[in-house]
Amino acid sequence: MQRCADCETPSVAEYLVEPGNEHVWVCRECDALWLEGHDRDGPSFMDLARYLAEVGREPWDLVLLRSDAPLSPLHEAWPALRALIGEGRLSALRVGALAAEARDVVGPWGPGVPPLNAAQVVPSEPGPVRMRLSGGVVTELVVEITGGRLELPGVLDGDTGPDFTVLSRANVESVLRQARAAVRPRPEGVTFDTGRFRGELDFEGERLRAVRVRACG
DSSP states (O other): OBOOTTTOOSOEEEEEETTTTEEEEEETTTOEEEETTSOTTSOOSEEHHHHHHHHTOOGGGEEEEEOOSOOOHHHHHHHHHHHHHHHOEETTEETTOBHHHHHHHHOOOSTTOOOTTSOEEESSSOOSEEEEEETTEEEEEEEEOOSSSOBOOGGGTTSBOOOGGGOBHHHHHHHHHHTTOEEEEETTEEEEEOSSEEEEEEEETTEEEEEEEEEOO
16 A cells, blocks of 8 residues: 555555556545556656546546555545436435335335325434435436435445535536536526436535436436
8 A cells, every 4th residue: 555645545546547558546535646657656747637637538537457456535535426417326226116115124114104106305303315216217316415324214324425625616517528418507596307217416616515316217
């Protein structure tokens, strides 16, 4: 496990830059970057954002080759938002899943609960992650971003979700480009449509505050 000379955390990982065969080393904590042949025991060559801008690449063009370091909050939040927008998925929750499976995960449980073909929102109590059910399937995932890691509902309680507050608006726009989403502005943020999933992203200033995802069609 290699220690970063800039921030002194053991967080340096090796990546392959595609297309091509250039190798770079990036600190997953502070985004310091070294090129092949540079002394990684010394100060970084530049930061990741500047490198990507100069070579005309996006973050998803970096393929992780080797790392013993845990993911930084940013590197964890980025693919989680990509999965939410592009695949309609957050952890074990998924747009299009059977309502029975969703309710097994988040509740409510026991006698007196509404029939599975009834339109309803689960969990019924307010929370940062909720699902709309209709016609026996999950029709929408709703994520309210208040601060820190997401608290996941039901049997997922205790598992921590990603911290979307670390994503800047520029980060979110990059995720939308990666998902090949058509984007339209709206007063609260933007609407998006990937061809498979569509929805809305709400912003407060430069920070993401809510995500709503539904299947297209």
